Amino acid sequence: MNLSSLNFFRGLQRNNQQFAIIGLGRFGRAVCSTLYNLGYEVLGTDIDKKRVNQILNDKLATHALQMDSTEPGALKQAGIFEFETVVVAIGNYVQESIITTLNLKEAGVPYIVAKASSEIHSKLLHKVGADYVVYPEYEAGCALARSLTKQSILDRFDLDPDHSIVEIIVPDQFHGKTIAELQIRNRFGLNLLAIIQDGKFEINPEPTRYLEQGSVMVVVGCNKDINRLPT
Template sequence: MKKEIAVIGLGRFGGSIVMELHDMDVDVLVIDSDENRVNEYQEFSTEGIIGDSTDEAMLKKIGIDNYDNVIVAIGDNIQASILTTLILKDLGVKKVTSKAQTAHHGRVLEKIGADSVIHPERDMGRRVAHRLVSSSVVEYLEVSHNHSIIEFSANQKFENKQISDLTLREKFGISIIAIKRDHDIIVSPDANTTILDGDILILIGTDEQLGLFEDKMDRLK
């Protein structure tokens, strides 16, 4: 059975989610107060609604509570974002994912019941910063308040060594949870796995632990 997802707010962020979901063959309902935006994403959605997402009666009428996930991607009106999130939870929507503009906005969304809060601008800033500071970091993802995952391009000091020889857990407290090799992914590699030229190591640890690791690797270049 196909997943059904609704996206409220069709700015750049909301619009990009709609197109990605369409490519993943997900049924998408789009809602925006701007008719032009709804028309723009018509070909990527199964249904488009022109309306005010703070109108509880309208949301109830279209059966918003039947959707597996509702994305509140409103970017220019914090009050509407908060009120929409609150109404969706009151209507019994299974999962509400809301976009936050600021840290304070995010805390409010969490307090009123958003199941997931995303900070796209902040997260993108952090990802870019990590790439700028460490040329070996090819990707960065925050997974909790103080834990993150990085994709690290193995340098010559890693090549042809087994994971056990690297002693990353002992030295830094971080773990290799997967290895990207060509077009394959080695999940939960064992200690005897040998690192090869071109491998991308997927590492998890606290922000402090990963920071120390990145600093050490940059100094060794």
Template sequence: MKKEFAVIGLGRFGGSICRALSEEGMEVMAIDNDEDRINEFANIASHAVVGDSTDEAVLKSLGIRNFDHVIVAIGENIQASILTTLILKDLGVKNITVKAQNDYHEKVLAKIGADKIVHPERDMGRRIAHNIISNNVLDYLELSDEHSIVEIVADKKLAGNTLINLDIRANYGINIVAIKRGREIIVSPQAEEAIELNDILIVIGADSDIDRFERKVLNS
């Protein structure tokens, strides 16, 4: 069965989520108090509704508690974001993801029970910083405040070495959990696996250890 999503707030962030979910074939209800934005998404979302998400009666009338996941992507109005999240919790919505504007906003959202809190601008900034610092880093995904998964392109310094030769886990405290080689994906590679030029290494570990590996090995 298709999952049903509701996206509240159709700014840049909410709009991009709405488009992406719709392109994946999901059922998406788009909600915003701006009629022009709703008109923009009328042919993109499954349903597009003008409504005030801080009004409990409005959310009830939309059957919001029946959705599998609700994304609160309200822009600058922190009060509206918090109140909407509170109402969604009270109505028993199962999964709530909320965009936070700053650390204070995040703390409040955590206290009132948001299931997932995202900082799109901050997180994208970190990803871009990692890509700028090292030409070898393709992508960066934050798992927590201190741990990440990074995609690293194997250069000439890494190519030809086996995992046991590099002993990355012992030397840097990080793990290579998979290797992408063209269309092939090697999951949990063996210690004897030799790295080839342009292999993409999927590395997981503490940010401090990944940074140390990037500085000493990739940028040396």
């Protein structure tokens, strides 16, 4: 289970099977290839012809073409206004990113995901119509800081600034005890969603289930309560 990917892909859980990715740098390329490998039809675009050719050569998208996304006519001609979800992955060129997002919004694209390179950039993208903004560098920095201070946490999905779902290694103090004995909800205010052991995912484990060293718990709750768990 990869919780970190949920933070981005939760916004893409829609009924459509087609996505357009504008900007094929490292981030856009990763989104493009992941969606394509998941079986979706993906159109990748970039103003840089080399990036477009690389996507085509590596077979990481259904279609790819060179275009200037700041030109509404180019977007219309490429058929991008017909897509249900468009990802604006132009993170390092703020003006182009904002103009592209505005073009898509004014054309009535139902769902726009945009990459931000700073907090101000993020606010501007929201103001011009982005439905969901990702800030990869900031999120990666937060994740690194958490992993350095709480090494038992393997993965985290932030529900909001104060609540998360986390994968955490079963603490030594929990070894050999049942879920009922541990009273995780009463003692820590957390809900135990699942146990992962030997690669197998057990959802809603029984109260009589014993926890073992080397296993992983998936819990949801307040970040302050999560931090109170023993390591």
